[in-house]
Amino acid sequence: MPELPDVEIFKKHIDSTSLHKRIADAEVSDSGVLENISGKSLEKKLSGKVIQDSFRHGKYLFLKLSKGQELSMHFGMTGFPEYLNKDDEKPKHVRLLLNFEDGGMLAYDSQRKLGKIGLFENHEEFVEVHEMGPDALDEGLDFESFHNIFKENSGMIKPALMNQSKVAGIGNIYADEILFQARLHPKTKAGKLEKSDWEKIFKAMKNVLQTAIDCKVDKSRFPDHYILTNRTKGADCPKGCGDKIQTIKVSGRTSYYCPDCQEKK
DNA sequence: ACATTGACCTGAGAGC
DNA sequence: TGCTCTCAGGTCAATG
Numbered sequence: 001m002p003e004l005p006d007v008e009i010f011k012k013h014i015d016s017t018s019l020h021k022r023i024a025d026a027e028v029s030d031s032g033v034l035e036n037i038s039g040k041s042l043e044k045k046l047s048g049k050v051i052q053d054s055f056r057h058g059k060y061l062f063l064k065l066s067k068g069q070e071l072s073m074h075f076g077m078t079g080f081p082e083y084l085n086k087d088d089e090k091p092k093h094v095r096l097l098l099n100f101e102d103g104g105m106l107a108y109d110s111q112r113k114l115g116k117i118g119l120f121e122n123h124e125e126f127v128e129v130h131e132m133g134p135d136a137l138d139e140g141l142d143f144e145s146f147h148n149i150f151k152e153n154s155g156m157i158k159p160a161l162m163n164q165s166k167v168a169g170i171g172n173i174y175a176d177e178i179l180f181q182a183r184l185h186p187k188t189k190a191g192k193l194e195k196s197d198w199e200k201i202f203k204a205m206k207n208v209l210q211t212a213i214d215c216k217v218d219k220s221r222f223p224d225h226y227i228l229t230n231r232t233k234g235a236d237c238p239k240g241c242g243d244k245i246q247t248i249k250v251s252g253r254t255s256y257y258c259p260d261c262q263e264k265k
Numbered sequence: 266a267c268a269t270t271g272a273c274c275t276g277a278g279a280g281c
Numbered sequence: 282t283g284c285t286c287t288c289a290g291g292t293c294a295a296t297g
Contacts, residue, residue: 075291076291078276078291111275112275112289112291113274114292154266154267155266155267156268159267159268162291164291171290172289251268251269253290
């Protein structure tokens with residue numbers, strides 16, 4: 001589930017519950033999710049630190065700790081953070097637990113362990129090392145720079161949008177939504193797109209991602225004309241064109257689209 | 266350079 | 282109820 005809007009909601013959750021709290025101690029219950037550090041050493045580095053700030057870049061979240069370093073969190077397909085009060089029941093697959101001095105806790109849960117936690121100097125360095133593109137909602141990412149990133153691309157549009165080294169934050173669900181709103185078939189070759197198509201994609205990208213955040217990624221709040229509210233094969237096209245939603249594999253991932261609204265170029 | 270496939274992990278849901 | 286099969290919102294490496 002965690003694409004850019006989900007992670008932004010995670011960030012807000014952490015900001016409102018865990019910011020400025022001091023970690024009394026940390027428990028790594030599965031070091032399989034650690035990226036560049038051992039469980040013991042991460043526990044040691046975390047204890048006594050205060051979470052001073054948080055940042056998001058694409059699907060990654062960073063917690064800035066007192067005395068420097070930042071804890072990076074990626075959530076894979078099934079991960080999420082959850083703040084807990086003393087007697088709250090813990091989620092099922094906690095891999096890292098931060099115990100705050102005040103008795104509260106911040107859990108990092110990841111059922112499938114596809115996410116990663118690490119400790120880095122700062123998120124700017126992290127983004128560089130991982131060769132990530134600009135965040136999709138970065139205000140500095142205007143249409144010109146967006147167009148420049150993609151215009152030479154020769155592959156299909158959907159995998160290009162999901163490529164984190166071009167623009168960071170878009171995954172399978174939101175790529176489908178962006179292309180549905182821009183009325184472009186997911187297999188369209190990027191090279192065939194005109195500037196006006198890129199403008200549509202750019203607008204749809206900013207709009208869809210921001211809307212998802214404003215809706216707190218709660219499906220029931222999304223606009224009716226969004227495809228992700230009824231991601232079902234054979235469902236009626238939410239634009240009311242009369243056609244039915246179909247699925248197709250695009251670079252290994254299932255894509256939902258409307259054959260009538262999203263004609264292939 | 267790009268597309269495709271499988272691997273990484275685990276669990277939910279469908280079908281029998 | 283229990284078994285097997287398929288699928289899942291992410292990424293990475295290997296192969297064609």
